[in-house]
Amino acid sequence: MFTSMARKSLAALAVTATALAASMSPAQAEYPEKPVTMVIPLGAGGSHDLNARIITSVIPSYLGQAMIVRLTPGAGGQKGTQEVARAPADGYTLLFTHNYIDMLQQYVENVPYEPLKDFVPIARVNYAPASVIVRSDSPYQTFQDFVDDAKANPGKVQLSHSGNWGAFFVPAALMMKKLDLSLNLVPHQGGGPAMQALLAGDSDISLAFPSAIGELLKAGKIRVLATAGTTRIYDDVPTLEEVGVDGDIGFMHRFVLAPAGTPPEALEKLSAAFADLSKDATFTKLMARLGESVDPMTGPEYQALRESQATAYHELVNDLTSQ
Missing domain, CATH: 3.40.190.10 (Periplasmic binding protein-like II)
Incomplete structure (x- = not known):
């Protein structure tokens, strides 16, 4: 009888040990476990590429992993955007894009994704006038x-x-x-x-x-x-409004999106990393040297702006395409 009871006890201990091991498996490890890829849907040498090189050089200190840039130009930004929309929603593939690709193109092209449904904003890094x-x-x-x-x-x-x-x-x-x-x-x-x-x-x-x-x-x-804009950047150079081209155009918002469905813990970690990045002295110094500002927005803040852009850009496209 003792032997039978001992066997039962050992079996119960084995089940408990297996359950404990499963709860501590790599799948449950804290995000991120590996480098994060940031896809840019544009070519090399542009402002996104230049900004991204600075971002990815500093943010590992706050993310705990490397961030890798992947340039995926094509179809006016749709190729790279579609790649991220179809990527696993696990926090390891992000999109570094801008407002025209994100919110305007849907009104002039049959894009293979739904911007407001397929993506969730993590942070806006900055914006700049052309x-x-x-x-x-x-x-x-x-x-x-x-x-x-x-x-x-x-x-x-x-x-x-x-x-x-x-x-x-x-x-x-x-x-x-x-x-x-x-x-x-x-x-x-x-x-x-x-x-x-x-x-x-x-x-x-x-x-x-x-x-x-x-x-x-x-x-x-x-x-x-x-x-662009209503305020002169250079004293001797007019704004577009001064020369008769008014309207809220020529501004690029640079921001990071994740596929919809990305786990909340991954979004939280990414959002915190970008918030810390925006206050980092080395980052702000490098951005200033590049001639760029640092104008952060949280994901929810930029989501509200995205929704207003959707309406404004629909009207703009109608205006530009009307006879």
Whole structure:
């Protein structure tokens, strides 16, 4: 009898040990257990790429794991966005994107995802106004010089941009509508390639964000003709509103999204890491050196902004496409 009871006790202990081991299995380990991939749906050398390199150099201190950048350009940002929408919702694949890809493209393309349903915001990192730029050897000394030439030569002035209905296409389209211009809009896979086209002489004019033009301005390779918004960035350069192109356009919000359904504990850890990142002295110093601000928003705060953008961009698309 003793032997039978001992066997039963040992069996019970084995079951208890197995259950305890299962509760401490790697699947239950604290997130993150491995590096996190941040997908950028744009090409190399643009402002997102430059910003991401700084983010990923500092955030491991707060996340506890490396963050790896993966550039996935194509289809105006849809390729990389779709990749993340279809990725496992486990917190290990994120999207670093901007407002035009996120909220505007759904009104001009049959996108293979539903932005407000398929993603959840983690944090906004910053936002920046675009500048209308030319090479330093351009005959356009002022924005009006560009307008005069474009009107004198309809369809001949080439403007390189970062993709149809993207951050540069929209203000360019609005310039055409408001100023009655006919431009040759040439798409590229991101701001970096669009800039290279300008510098190589393959386009006459383009747009860019502060992080992409700072060193070029210092080196005297480009000239700024106008900037987005209502407040001047450079004392001697007018805003788009001053030259007759009003509207809330030309601003890029850079933010991080996760696939919908990502576990709350992963979202909490990621949100906390980005909040700590925004206050990190090294991060803010590197961003300032890049010419970029740090303007954080929490995921819920940016979700509210996304929803308002959805309405505003629908109206903007209707305005730009109306005859």
